[in-house]
Structure formats: structure tokens, C-alpha cells
Amino acid sequence: MTLLQTPIAAEKRTDRDEGLLEKATERRNRRTYLALLLPGLLGLLVSFVFPLAYMIRMSFNKGAPDGVIVETFTLDTYIQPLTDPYYWRVTLDTFQMGVTVGILCVLVSYPVALFLARSTSKYRGLLIAIAIAPLLTSAVVRTYGWMVILGTNGLINSSLEGLGLIDTPLKLTNNMTGVTIGLVEIFMPYAILAMISGFGRLSPQLEEAAGSLGASKFKVFTRVTLPLSLPGLLTAFLLVFVLAISTFITPRLLGGGSVQVLATEIYDQTTGLLNWPFAAALSVILLVLFGLIIAVYQRLTKKIGG
């Protein structure tokens, strides 16, 4: 019935009515999308915005021994991490770890991503899934796996000793070496995912064309494949870098207390020393480091045109 009546009703409408009707639908639409958005926005306000804002405010308070917090508004808390050589060391170590893990992770992920991007196998989907599935496994479990492999009685040391290649076990855990190896593997799926998505303009046809025009394999790679995959590689590096400088579980477990990075320092200050303003100031420094890197990245991608 409504279907039949609509055209007649429409004919009778004047321009003014039309405008009013439009406004009414707009208002109803507005009410609908606000109602749909509101629960989610409130949820994020409580679980995300408030904690972050409170943390930033806390960094301007002053911490006293035994967890006493002096409510004030000062930059004093920032003076120690920015002047004390120990915290410079920690920040630099964190930065260095991010760069090392980023570069190594890109190096080991690139061949896999290249293989997956080019593959025409019917198992391609499965192979992609296997490469990124570890993303959904627990970081604690994967780090534990690396402790089993790298530990004093672990797979590597037992094998090398069994083969008579070494007398004393190599020190692969409780130091930066172990943390780096673990992190490279843990972030590989992220890097592969970022690369496959970033390889948009890379096509086997282009490589074939270069080859048929007489370019050597090496030249095809350096002049065609590599330049075209550069945006993907850069995105992957950046992603791994930011993940690495903020990661906590792996430095804590594989570092065994002897690797101090910003994340472990934040934890120690929070739960051990109860110096909350100080932990908050370190977190703000970590966030600023994040912001800087992302700004640099956006500059770079503009230059490359990716």
C-alpha cells in the first residue's frame, strides 16, 4: 500500500515541504548515528582517554620516597630522566634496540614477503596465513619458546656442545642478543603484513620486461624490484621500530633483569619504587619519541612518493 501511495503523495509536496522533510530526515539521521556512536565513544573515553590524560597530568606531579605524591604542577620530574646519564643510556639503548630489531626484521621478512607477493601457488593463501598467524599467539608463549631455544641448556647450546663445537655455553639469554633475536622473530608477521600491503606497484610483469630488455638478474633487482618495494620496506621498518621500543614482555623475560629499556624502567618505577610521577614522565618521553618517528616517517614517504 505504501509503495503505491508514495508517488501521489510526492506530487502534492511543495518545495517548502521538501525542504522541511529533508531537514527532518537529517535530524533523524543525526540522532541515529549519534546514538550508534555514543556507546563506543564513551567506552574509549573511560578506557583510553581518561587513563592517558591522567598519566600525562601525573607526570607534572612530584614523587617523594615511599610512594608519596605531591600534587603540584612542575617540570621537575622531567629533569632527572633528561639529565641523569643513566636514563640517557636507557633511552639510547631503547632507541638502538629499536633500530637493530627494525633493520634485522626487515631483512629477514623481505624475502618471505617478496615470495608471497609473487607466488601464484594455490597454497598462497595458506602460506600467507601461516606467516601472519603467529600474530595471534601469546607474546609470553613465543618469548618462552625463545628461552627454550637460546637458554644455557637450550637447543642451540646443547646442539653445539653435543657436536663438540663449544665447551662453555654461549650466552644468548639475559642479554641484548637474546632480546634482539626474540623481538626480530616476534615482529616478523607485522613486517610481512606491512610489506605485502606496501608492494602495490611491484609486479612480475615489470621485472620480466626489464629482464627481456637485457637487464641482468642483479640489475632487475637493484633497479626495479628494490626501488618499487622501498615504501613497503620503510613502513615495515617503522612499524617494527615503534613496536620494539615500547615492548615489555620480551626484554623482561629474555633480558632477565640485565636489559634495561624504557618499558622495563617504567615497570620498575611503577611497581617496585612506586614513583608514579617519574614513571609517567618516562612514558611521556616514550610517547614523544613515538611522535617524532612518525613525523619523520611522514616526511620520508612524501619524498619517496609512496
Add this chain to the structure above:
Amino acid sequence: MSDVRIFKPRFNPAKPAFGLLVFLLYLFLLAPLLIVCVVSFASNQYLSFPPEGLTLKWYEMLPQESTFMEGMKVSLIVAVIVTLIVLALGVPAALALDRFDFKAKAAVQSFFLSPLLIPSIVLALGMVLLFGPLGLTNTYAGIIIGHVAITIPFVIRTTLMSLATTDTSCEAAARVLGADSWTVFRRVTLPIIQPGVIAGGVIAFIVSFDEAVISLFVAESGLPTLPVQVLRYVENSADAAVAALSVILILISLAVVVVVERVMGLRKALR
């Protein structure tokens, strides 16, 4: 044109070498998961190689390990409630973002995805600072609120993904035929977004279930979740009981992976 080959391809030694390299890199990528499986069946009393024999004793030990069982209970309760909450919050928000036009749309969308850009250690600190005075530390409510922030982006993203692949004509058709908004949602929109909702839901579940940093900060002493218990156990003990538990955690993740891959493709869902 590309399938017409003028020259016969010569044997290229680079090809199998590249294949071998990729295989070894896959092995590296899966090494920690594979080794945990091996260790969980090894009868060695303490962590060492090579395995001396096969045993199921570590799996038999699990039900008696009260810390694991307690942690499993906490993690399951948290993950189930978090999943229901973020679906209730995220699916309507994704609908609004796809089916309506409004000024700040792009900004609102980035806001919903932004928790993934903030280091979880920083978020965790903010939470423990704010929740402490409110009496939410070491409570289910505290952990659940904490996990909502980091799981909402996944639900929004997967739901948007399924909405993007369909146009609004089905819904318009249903409306013209006289269906009210609720019927349109239930009979038309919901089936369309079902894959995204399922994928988002199971990803939210596993992210919450495996989350360690926020849980550690918010509830380490009073209400440790399973990942927190595993973390402590790994730091203090050297036996393989935790390997058996890890295998069970890996299997749960694997189930999630299979579901996501089936309904919308893992790559699409996690991009």
C-alpha cells in the same frame, strides 16, 4: 602476452636457493612455537636437549597446578565479557561510520583505531594510576575496562571491512518494501556484517585472553590472569609444565586463526 615465452627458460640456480631461504625463514618464524610443542612431550625433568623420551606427564600435571587453573578462569571470564562489551560498543559505531555521513567522520574513525598506536605499557601505566584511587585495581572491572581500549579497534576494523564490500541498496530495498529499521538491521544488515562481527569477536577474545602487560599492571597481585601466571612461572621455574600449557594456548590461537581465515581472511582482518 606474458604467457607467450619466446625463449626457453634456462635452469636458474637462484630459484631453488631462494626457495630454500624462504623455507628457512619460515622455520625461524615458527621456531619458538614448534620447540614449545617438542619440549611439552619430552620427559626431561629440567629444560634440556635432546629429549630423553616421550611423556604426557606435563599435560597430566596441568589440572593440579592451581595457579594455572585460577589464571585460566580469570582470563576466560575477562575475555568473554570483553568480547561481548566491545561487540556491543564497536559494531554500532562501525555501522555509523559506514552508513552515515557526518563532518568529523574521518577523525572519529582514526580515534576508534588510535589505541593500537599507543604503546600498551604507556596505556597500562595510565590505567593503574587512574584505577588505583577508584578502587578498580585487582578487580575484574579494572582488567575488563583496560582490555576494552585495545580490542575495540579490531572489531571496528573487521566490521567496517564487511560493510565496505556491500552497498546500501539491499537495505534501501528492504525499507521501500516496508520493513522497519529494526527488521532491516536484523534481516539485512546483520547477515551482511556477520563475517566481520565474528572475525572481530574472536580476535577481540584472543587479544584479551593473551594480553599480559595491562593485566600485569592493573591486577598482578590480586587477580593474575593466565598470561601473568605464565610470566611468573617462566621466571621462577625451569620445568616443562609451562610448555604443555603453552601448547594449549597455541591451540586456542590456532582455532581463532582458522575461524578468522574462514570467515574473512586473516590478512584482511589484521591489516
